[in-house]
Amino acid sequence: MRTNFKIWFALVLGLISSLAHGQTAEDAIMMGKKQWCNGITYMHSGWNEYWEGTTKRSNQNLGTVTTQSLMLMSNYGISDKLNVLVSVPYIWTHASEGTLHGLEGFQDIALNVKYEFYTTRLGKGNLSLIGVGSFSTPLTNYENDFLPMSIGLGSTNLSGRLTADYQQGIFFTTLSSAYVWRSDVTIDRSSYYTDQINYTNQVAMPNQLYSNLNIGIRKSNLVAEAVLMNMYTFGGFDIRKNDMPFASNQMNMTSIGAHAKYFLPFVTNLEVIGGADFVIAGRNVGQSQTYTAGLYYVLSFKK
Amino acid sequence: MRNLFFSIAGLTVLLLIASSCQKEVTNRNSNLPSLQPVNNDLNAGTWRTVLLSRPDSFTVAAPVATNSPLYAADINEIKSLQQHISSDQANTIRYWAAGGVLRWNEIMRGLVAKYNLAAVQNADGSYPIPSPANPLAYPLFPFSNPPYAARAYAYISAAQYDALVACWYYKTKYNRAAPYKTDSSVAAKFITKTDLPSYPSEAAVLAGVTAEMMKLLFPGEIASIQSKAEEQEEATIMSGAATRADIVAGETLGRQVAELFITRARGDNAGKAVGTPTDWANFVTVTTSQGLTPWYSLESPKRPPMLPLFYKVKPFLFDSATVVSLRPGPPPAVGSDQMNQQTDEVYSLVKNPSRGNIGIVEKWADGTGTYTPPGHWNAIAADDFVHQNFSEVRWARNMALLNMTLMDAAIVCWDIKYHYFNPRPTQLNPSIKSLTGIPNFPSYVSGHSVFSGSASTILGYLLPENAAKYTSMASEAARSRLVGGLHYRIDCEVGMTVGNNVGNYAILRAQNDGAN
Numbered sequence: 001m002r003t004n005f006k007i008w009f010a011l012v013l014g015l016i017s018s019l020a021h022g023q024t025a026e027d028a029i030m031m032g033k034k035q036w037c038n039g040i041t042y043m044h045s046g047w048n049e050y051w052e053g054t055t056k057r058s059n060q061n062l063g064t065v066t067t068q069s070l071m072l073m074s075n076y077g078i079s080d081k082l083n084v085l086v087s088v089p090y091i092w093t094h095a096s097e098g099t100l101h102g103l104e105g106f107q108d109i110a111l112n113v114k115y116e117f118y119t120t121r122l123g124k125g126n127l128s129l130i131g132v133g134s135f136s137t138p139l140t141n142y143e144n145d146f147l148p149m150s151i152g153l154g155s156t157n158l159s160g161r162l163t164a165d166y167q168q169g170i171f172f173t174t175l176s177s178a179y180v181w182r183s184d185v186t187i188d189r190s191s192y193y194t195d196q197i198n199y200t201n202q203v204a205m206p207n208q209l210y211s212n213l214n215i216g217i218r219k220s221n222l223v224a225e226a227v228l229m230n231m232y233t234f235g236g237f238d239i240r241k242n243d244m245p246f247a248s249n250q251m252n253m254t255s256i257g258a259h260a261k262y263f264l265p266f267v268t269n270l271e272v273i274g275g276a277d278f279v280i281a282g283r284n285v286g287q288s289q290t291y292t293a294g295l296y297y298v299l300s301f302k303k
Numbered sequence: 304m305r306n307l308f309f310s311i312a313g314l315t316v317l318l319l320i321a322s323s324c325q326k327e328v329t330n331r332n333s334n335l336p337s338l339q340p341v342n343n344d345l346n347a348g349t350w351r352t353v354l355l356s357r358p359d360s361f362t363v364a365a366p367v368a369t370n371s372p373l374y375a376a377d378i379n380e381i382k383s384l385q386q387h388i389s390s391d392q393a394n395t396i397r398y399w400a401a402g403g404v405l406r407w408n409e410i411m412r413g414l415v416a417k418y419n420l421a422a423v424q425n426a427d428g429s430y431p432i433p434s435p436a437n438p439l440a441y442p443l444f445p446f447s448n449p450p451y452a453a454r455a456y457a458y459i460s461a462a463q464y465d466a467l468v469a470c471w472y473y474k475t476k477y478n479r480a481a482p483y484k485t486d487s488s489v490a491a492k493f494i495t496k497t498d499l500p501s502y503p504s505e506a507a508v509l510a511g512v513t514a515e516m517m518k519l520l521f522p523g524e525i526a527s528i529q530s531k532a533e534e535q536e537e538a539t540i541m542s543g544a545a546t547r548a549d550i551v552a553g554e555t556l557g558r559q560v561a562e563l564f565i566t567r568a569r570g571d572n573a574g575k576a577v578g579t580p581t582d583w584a585n586f587v588t589v590t591t592s593q594g595l596t597p598w599y600s601l602e603s604p605k606r607p608p609m610l611p612l613f614y615k616v617k618p619f620l621f622d623s624a625t626v627v628s629l630r631p632g633p634p635p636a637v638g639s640d641q642m643n644q645q646t647d648e649v650y651s652l653v654k655n656p657s658r659g660n661i662g663i664v665e666k667w668a669d670g671t672g673t674y675t676p677p678g679h680w681n682a683i684a685a686d687d688f689v690h691q692n693f694s695e696v697r698w699a700r701n702m703a704l705l706n707m708t709l710m711d712a713a714i715v716c717w718d719i720k721y722h723y724f725n726p727r728p729t730q731l732n733p734s735i736k737s738l739t740g741i742p743n744f745p746s747y748v749s750g751h752s753v754f755s756g757s758a759s760t761i762l763g764y765l766l767p768e769n770a771a772k773y774t775s776m777a778s779e780a781a782r783s784r785l786v787g788g789l790h791y792r793i794d795c796e797v798g799m800t801v802g803n804n805v806g807n808y809a810i811l812r813a814q815n816d817g818a819n
Contacts, residue, residue: 057423060603099601099729101653101736101788103661143661146738184328188665191682193672197413199682202328241441242423243672244740 025085025112025132026176026212028165029223031077032300039296041071041273047286050148053238054283063097065148065286069107073296085112088139091151100149103142107152110136125168132161132178145187147245148286154247155182155205167218172225174214181207185247194237194248203248206235214259221263227277230254239284249284256280257290269298331686332409337400339495340694344818347696348472351816353619353703354563355465358472361559363552366479366502377546378486384541385490396493396538403509403535404463404698405685410531411459412674412681414521418447419672421606421743428604432577438523445521449742449750450613450713452675454573455520457619457703457710458564459513464703466512466560467505467696470553474500483543494542503553504545505695510535511557519565567617576613583607590724596637598726598745609744614718619707620808629715629804631797634725634747642731645791649728650735653788661738664787667751667780668739676751676780677709680758683776687766700818701765705758708809712757713750715805716798720745728791737788748798749790752781756802761809777802 031037046066049058071089078084087110094102111134118129137156144154161178182205190201209232216225236250257277264270273294279287348358367373388396399406422431422442431442438444445451481501483491499505510532517528536554539545545553586608590597600606618626635641652660669676684705688698725747729735742750755777763770781799784790790798813819 097603099735099737099741099788101656101738141658143658143665145665146661188662189668189673190666191412191416191674191679193413193416193674197409197416197674198328199330199332199409200328204328240420240672242420244670 025114025134025161026163026174026178026210027214028116028128028130028163028172028174028176029218030080030114030116030130031075031083031298033077033079034301035077036299036301037073037075037296038299039073039271039294041069041073041292041294043067043069043071043290043292045288045290047279047288050286051239051282051284052241052243055241056287059098061098062095062100062148064095066094066096067151067288068092068094071294081116083112083114085114086110093149093151095149103146103149103151105142105151106139107142108136108157109139110134122166123168125166128165130161130163130165132159132163134159134161134178143188144185144247145189147247153182153205154185157182159210161210170217170219172214172216172218174212176214177209177211179207179209187247192246194246203246205248206233206250208233221265222261224260225258227257227259227275228254229257229277236284245284251282251284253279253282253285255290259292269300271296271298332401332405332689335401335405335689337397337494338402338695339692340497340499340697341692342694342697343497343499344471344694344696345475345499347468347694347700347818348475350468350471350696350700350818351812352465352468353461353707354567355469355560358469361469361556363469363473363503363556366477366548366552369479369485373548374546377548378482378489380547381482381489381540381543385492385543388492388541392538392541393493395534396542399506399535399538400494400542401689402693402695402698403506404695404702405689406535407459407463407509407513408456408681408685408702410528411456412678414524415447415452415455415674415678416672418443418445418521418523419452419675421446421448421671424604424606430606435522435574438521443523447675448609449669449675449677449754450576450610450616450717451573453677453706453710453713453754454568454571454616456677456681457706458520458568459516460699460703460706461619462512462516462561462564463509464696464699465563466508466557467699469556469560470503470505470508471696473503473552473556474505477502479549481544482546489543491544492542494544499694501545502549503556504536504539504549505553506539506545507536507550507553508557508560509695509699511554512561513557515558515561516564519568571617572615573613576610576616578607578610578612580607582611586611586721586724595724596726596731598724599730600743601727601729601741602743606743608721609742610717611721611744614714614721616710616714618711618714620711620805620812625808626711626715626718629801630719630722631748631801633723634791634793634797637726637731642791645793646728646731646735648792649785649788649790650732652786653735653738656738656786660783660786663779663783664738667783668787669751670740670742676754677706677713677758679780680705680709680754680762683758683773684762687762687769691766697818700816704761704765704809704813707812708757708761708806709754711808712753712802712805715801716748716750716753717744719748719801720750723747728788735788739787739789741789746790747794748801749781749784749794750798751784752777752790752795752798753802753805755780756799757805757809758802760803760806761813764806764810764813 048064069089069091073087075085092104114132116130159178159180163176165174212229214225233250259275261273275292277290433442433444479502482489514532587597727746759773759777762773781795
């Protein structure tokens, strides 16, 4: 099984994109048939600098903006090749300075269907190809027009992902990319300014591409990896100088991090995970530092 | 390999379906029908103007005869333009045909939103002040905050109104029919034919007066506004509604009327409303000397108060003595039981906000990067006016009434705010966090409440069938400031009353302007 330490992936100005990163749609590990993994991940993410368009700045009226989340995740192996993953996060936001009110609530439920459609022996290792179809949608009608304090953007997303994984001995490399189609969202205002005035409460959300490259070691009881991630938004506009962020900004980001998961030797089927990720480049996002920790338990219905 | 093939094919189909879904959102002001006035208001040349002393203060020469070669040349220009109308040109005609007052008002709201950004502080913690002499340098001029915006909407609307009254005066005086009436081979393209005389062109009057006013109000936008004005004029000619001569006469008249308003604006004290560091300090001194707690900025670093001398701006609907007479009594003193109770109420309402309350706060926030509360009430009015089939001159009259009301509401509200200089709830209890940005000026009384109370009053007079709706919208706007953590209840309640009182002056004007 795999756990979710990729929730930070979509951290945008302190909020978590509603993309279905829930479980690790983006890794190459499959649950076996009739195995059921459940767990919870805590995430703490904060930034005190952000990119206003391409210009990095701080803001004394925000201080450090912190997002915390607790994510419930469930992953079931329908077969060794076909897994279904569901995740539900609860999110809190907070600004250390200024007067803006933090918000909290359930964000987006995500459903992923993950299918390992091709495996082969290649050289001295194994190559596998995995496709993932994802759907996510807000669980509640949370406020999406109060960034950076909003807990999400409110769009319903569909995504298709392709993952290639190569493992030789304990060493592995994973390359994965997802194209995310995002629905329009509705805001409480009847008008808003992007790079022009818009007389509607509907906001067109530009689509996105998420990519990740993972390199590390993978054994039966341990995975440790270095992770490079990128989020790119196809369009959208830049935050103007001293303006507030908005749902349809062009939010781009690149981060590096290290993740690990480990099956505890003294308790059967109990796994701990941890990770740290740092945004190194971005546009209209916070330069967040994100830490995750989680606990997962695998049940097997196999005889 | 079959699995591989089917998976990739399936994924591709999924993505094609997803990416083919429509992403464009439709603005509610697109695809409006062309203006079809139920009444051309042919007596509008006699309506009471704002600044223009007489409707014929500016002379518009008589048009050339319709059997003259000059007129024939103008008609030929229209005919040749109408031979090849591209779809873009057709859309431009349709856009302007919905109404020039409407479209310029929408453009204005867009400009206000574009320029409604407070400056970032300097390295030493001071704040730069926008300069009209250098509008394109940072910080851009203007900072179209609510008082600035209210005044800008008012000047544009009032100037448009006076210019159209003059336009109507000459229309009826010369009574020259539109090209699509004088020449059977000129079509009315994408517009509705009316019996309104076309000389001088009301579209060109609007283009001219608005473009001229913008030089003062949004000097960084002169080029873009000029191109909009030309677009409106060319579309009007192409539509068959006006000849080149109708346009030239209209634009000249519009620009002349604008000069009157520009002269007034240069002397209305708005240019001095920013104040000086001495002025800013003086508010604190005066308040403290009365044994009261002065307001301070909740921004970091502390920002000078927004346009503290705006209360000295010359109003449209009444004189400056009336501004003082509209000032309510003081708020409860800081530290009094009553004030503590007011503060506690704000805290209890905003501590765990309901989704419903958050929604109305964001709906009415009209803060940074928006067209401001006055712009919001312009949008509300315009959304209803488009169903009324007003003539251009009645559109202008009603928007002028609304916007003179909102500007005077801003003046009265600023007088109260800076007379009492009362702290915001968060200043008295820092654990009060707000659901939108806290505006950088004193609390008592709520600007949203004064704006909304005044606008709903005049709009309820203009469209009585909607009066209850406007009252309930105004109440919601006022309440949004309480549940958003920005204002005490008393700020909202007293502000609403003050707004209603301002609105009544507009009703008085409307009852006597000859347009009823």
